[in-house]
Amino acid sequence: MSSKPIIVALDYDNKTEALQLIDKLDPKMCRLKVGKEMFTLFGPDLVKEIHRRDFELFLDLKFHDIPNTVAKAVAAAAELGVWMTNVHASGGLAMMQAAQQALLPYGDKAPLLIAVTVLTSMSDEELKLLGVDVSAAEHVKRLAALTQQAGLHGIVCSAQEASMLKAEFGPEFKLVTPGIRPAGVDKGDQHRVMTPPQAIAAGSDYLVIGRPITKAADPLAALSAIHASLA
Numbered sequence: 001m002s003s004k005p006i007i008v009a010l011d012y013d014n015k016t017e018a019l020q021l022i023d024k025l026d027p028k029m030c031r032l033k034v035g036k037e038m039f040t041l042f043g044p045d046l047v048k049e050i051h052r053r054d055f056e057l058f059l060d061l062k063f064h065d066i067p068n069t070v071a072k073a074v075a076a077a078a079e080l081g082v083w084m085t086n087v088h089a090s091g092g093l094a095m096m097q098a099a100q101q102a103l104l105p106y107g108d109k110a111p112l113l114i115a116v117t118v119l120t121s122m123s124d125e126e127l128k129l130l131g132v133d134v135s136a137a138e139h140v141k142r143l144a145a146l147t148q149q150a151g152l153h154g155i156v157c158s159a160q161e162a163s164m165l166k167a168e169f170g171p172e173f174k175l176v177t178p179g180i181r182p183a184g185v186d187k188g189d190q191h192r193v194m195t196p197p198q199a200i201a202a203g204s205d206y207l208v209i210g211r212p213i214t215k216a217a218d219p220l221a222a223l224s225a226i227h228a229s230l231a
């Protein structure tokens with residue numbers, strides 16, 4: 001387990017509200033994630049405000065485009081000094097290799113680069129509608145193999161696949177798992193879920209947790225309870 005496995009997903013449409021939460025959090029306890037909604041609304045300035053507060057940031061923009069475009073987007077993320085960023089593995093091997101190579105000039109200042117396999121909101125049935133005739137776990141395994149071949153640091157997957165993936169791809173290949181729900185918390189649109197302690201026991205390196213914290217009556221208490229459940 002990472003010494004700081006929790007990544008709080010900030011999916012807010014209001015910057016003041018997001019900063020009010022951030023100001024109650026301790027960068028020693030968690031990292032933060034900014035995704036498409038907040039980055040579209042508030043852009044690089046938000047990233048700078050978060051960095052000023054000493055948090056490491058996962059810029060979750062899930063780039064999916066032709067190799068040249070994704071390579072430039074990933075380099076732009078590196079310019080922002082983020083800790084981690086990502087692409088979609090279904091963009092293909094050449095795209096992931098181009099993204100990885102675009103980070104070489106940044107040396108040890110480069111962000112960790114990971115690839116999204118199968119979104120945690122998707123079920124086997126939904127994959128079938130896309131023409132994928134294997135289970136989500138099988139498809140995740142295929143995309144993880146491609147990601148490792150491209151030289152990325154790891155993948156986004158469900159914690160439900162974590163033990164199989166650790167056995168297959170080894171301990172250094174990072175598993176970043178959204179779809180985390182403490183017992184009794186509403187799943188919402190997530191399909192392949194696990195509780196925080198189950199996810200860690202299965203081999204997840206990082207737990208991405210949004211609404212169970214941000215929509216809780218007391219977000220700080222919710223985060224502290226999850227943190228304590230992992231000790």
Ligand SMILES: O=c1ccn([C@@H]2O[C@H](COP(=O)(O)O)[C@@H](O)[C@H]2O)c(=O)[nH]1
Pocket residue numbers: 009010011035116118119120121156157178179180188190208209210211212
């Ligand atoms: O497969 C994926 C990839 C990314 N996400 C993102 O993680 C958070 C999860 O938020 P919750 O509120 O805890 O459901 C969200 O920002 C997603 O964009 C994901 O859920 N699944």
